[in-house]
Amino acid sequence: MSVEPHTVKRVAGLARIAITDAEADRLAPELGNILGWIEQLGEVDTSGVAPMTAVIPNHLRLRPDAVTDGNVRDRVLANAPQAEHGFFTVPKVIE
Amino acid sequence: MTDLTDLGVAAIRDGVRDGSFSARDVADAFVGAVAAAKPLNAFLVETPDHARAAADAADAARAAGETPKPLAGVPIGMKDLFCTKGVETTAASGILKGFVPQYESTVSGKLWAAGAGMLGKLNLDQFAMGSSNETSAFGNVVSPWRRPGDTAPMAPGGSSGGSSSAIAARLCPAATGTDTGGSIRQPAAFTGITGIKPTYGRCSRYGVVAFASSLDQAGPMARDTRDCAIMLEAMAGFDPKDATSLDLPVPAWEAGLNADLRGKRVGIPKEYRVDGMPAEIEALWQQGIDWLRDAGAEIVEVSLPHTRYALPAYYIIAPAEASSNLARYDGVRYGQRVLPDGAGLQDMYAATRAAGFGDEVKRRILIGTYVLSAGFYDAYYTQAQKVRTLIAQDFEAAWEQCDVLLTPTAPSAAFALGEKSADPIAMYLNDVFTVPSSLAGLPAMSVPGGVDKDGLPLGLQIIGKPLDEQGVLNAGLAIEQRAGFVARADKWW
Amino acid sequence: MTEFTYRIRGATGDWEVVIGLEVHAQITSNAKLFSGAATAFGAEPNTQVSLVDAAMPGMLPTPNRECIRQAVRTGMAIDAVINKWSRFDRKNYFYADLPQGYQISQLYHPLVGEGSVTIVLDEKDPNSPVKTIGVERIHVEQDAGKLMHDQHPTRSYVDLNRSGVALMEIVSRPDMRSPAEAGAYLSKLRSVLRYVGSCDGNMDQGSMRADVNVSVRRPGEELGTRTETKNVNSVRFVMAAIEHEANRQVAVLEDGGRIVQETRLFDPDKGVTRSMRSKEDAHDYRYFPDPDLLPLELDDAFLDECRASLPELPDAKRARYENDLGLSRYNAAVLTAEVETARWFEALLGEGGSDVSAKSAANWLISDLFGALNRLGKSVADSPVSPAQGAELLRLVADGTLSGTLSKQVFEIMLETGQGANAIVEERGLKQTSDTGAIEAVIADVMAKNADKVADYRGGKDKLFGFFVGQTMKAMGGKANPGVVNDLLKKALG
Ligand SMILES: [Mg+2]
């Protein structure tokens, strides 16, 4: 399967990973190979087969509606690259 | 007196209990071994104080006549995918450099509660993505094993390569691993140790840096089956903080160990005889069959027809989940931030993630993003999850005919670092035997079976029914007793 | 029904407006959807945040039963299909208010399926048509955090207190055809949620907000391209946004242009919608089932409990008020529009017992109590007068102790002093008198002082009767029973 460099750039954009043109050129055939290899799955007849949901039979537990957490701002902010006045901060966003 | 670092988990536990030696002496011995093994690059962080404090607590408890904890006096290594409160945790990625969790993973917390101490955080493939431990941002882990007359550094397997290398080099008697597609079993096979991935849901994923949530399972790595059973008992158990955790009691696996396999049927899946399998692997597999027959088991051939589709399905599902799981590493709340001059928020994300993730992580994020993107989701992801259902059904059908399955763990012995890193698919093929059981959530372990022509270890894999870790451990024990694997790497570091 | 048809009259002819609403309603719960952090409004930044909400490495979601329960009850209240098997999906995108890099939501298998809401276009018109607005689905999802842009010249601040709060997204069919219909739908939906107790409906605190999908077309033609105006936070603004957006689209189309499918923002100050630059980024959310969570399977016991705990809902209550209590359609509508009003009214009836008629209670509540609350700027929930006190007053009217006029006087004093009606009547002697002897004495006195007018009246000037009533009442200090005064005057004047 062939993957074009501009496709690599679009996907990298979706994934928010900056890549140079040179990297896109290098990655395009590599991803093409991997995706081509993956595509053999198309051979499998899966009509009438349900996609896997829970690998080991188990059901979703629901927890009681109790406040058991929070009030740990110091721990929440402890590793922040930048924080001020109890907020995380990021470069200014224009909406 | 024997070198304390030659002892395994059970021997240390029992020796500390009966006063043959102090826990402090054990901790000091391993702390010294860790400090002296820098060339292996197995540890990212050393925590001698943690190990010694746990040892002192064990000694004090013994002196006070208290009932000993299950792992009292046993120092272990912790794969750096487990968040440890107050101790830097990076998943071997630059993007988490400097991250100090304010919380403890459930599994590590259970081990400390059982009396174990931590020697340090073990290196791994970055975000557990890799099969050779060459993707760590903090350098390759080197296996203690070498080919004869060759100093080329060998791969310890991956992603739990720090764990396998450290145990094989006697830097710790046991360590935690995590297994998404073979990351406990393949490194165990490469380094001549034992490792078990339990049934999906046995060990809590809370506090374990996520790679692929529907596949990730923690498990122990140690020198033998008994040590794995002891460790797994301490690590497993229901955790309400993980929605996929199984609400079941933890069996007494160690007490249940029994190598008598009379009445058991062992399945040999014919599809695992892949093209180009080295003769030595074939021979080892046959040897394993003979051993299990000798242990009383009946051998039956079974078919797992969708085996060849397991790897491609895995390389859709795991990257898809990873692309989403790793979206949180964005430089806002923790970890590294790269903010080019004048960059806006989205530019900051892109720069941070470009600088912080290694090549293999980026490759998988891109694959995962691609297969989930508009127009491709059904053809890739939904199809892969359907194939996963078929793979699970293959195993279901096999359980009609047998109790456990026996296969080789990996298609080759360890390779030298750098030998396969240029070809991603060649690297992915390393997991051809381990991935199907991961996709089906089944318990599976690797035990050393012998060595190849270069004297490098080879492993045999036992796969069990859901929740039948006991059956897996027992078959492993039967092989272990017959293989008599005593080879160890000569110390060169 | 044609008289209600809303059309935009363009230069080239009439245009029909097609509207669908996606309403985000915060589910009333103590803790968040997937973590144990609190949900209260207005806390210090990042204090109601758990390590799960901050998406720390290795943190996992665990679902809150009450949030699921409230969404199911809401679905039942709009007669919707409840899906016993549903699951959570991840919606992937990058933004600073979204710590995980994805929102846990439900795309493929929502908790609640097809349902409907009925609206009445004009409550005051007993013949106003009733319209059914389809609801396509209700799904449960996490709210995002909040970004603040005004605190620093070059930085935005991130507060994750709302991150992970449970929302219901209620998605309507494109069944609305005018701003008024959209307004009625949103008001009705809000009323239902408040009856059910699944959302407090506080739009100014962001507990409820609507994404407004608008397109225009020639009547009877295919659907046009729609735009989505995000996060509009009042009924009035929703109506204004539709009005503006529909007219904008007509202007574009009549100009020979075409409508771009896009996300827009409503500017309440200017009353206009504008394109949202920051969300122009190609939408590719890469939805897939959240592998941290298993499918959500509900059993019959859970559903039975949800159904059994539903209160009487506004439509049923209104019908009962009309049919069983004999209230007018309008009064029934006013009393049932808000759950607090209905609750207050029913408490008033309970306190009044058989002495107080439903009609008189309804009239008093709607005119006197609402009038007073309006003046005081209060809602029925914080009324200074309790239902018991209201009933005490109404009982005095019912037994003839107070006239209409006197009752209004007494009510004013109740509002000022907080005293009960009986005490006020006793203390101030405001009791109306029906004592014929006393009234006859006063009438005799009035007639004696106005002999000329008595003569005029008897000579045929009927209009003077009102004069005698006024004089008598005045002399009685307003406390005479007006019916008795009338009767006695007629007799005395002959
Ligand atoms: Mg929406």
Ligand SMILES: [Zn+2]
């Ligand atoms: Zn939504």
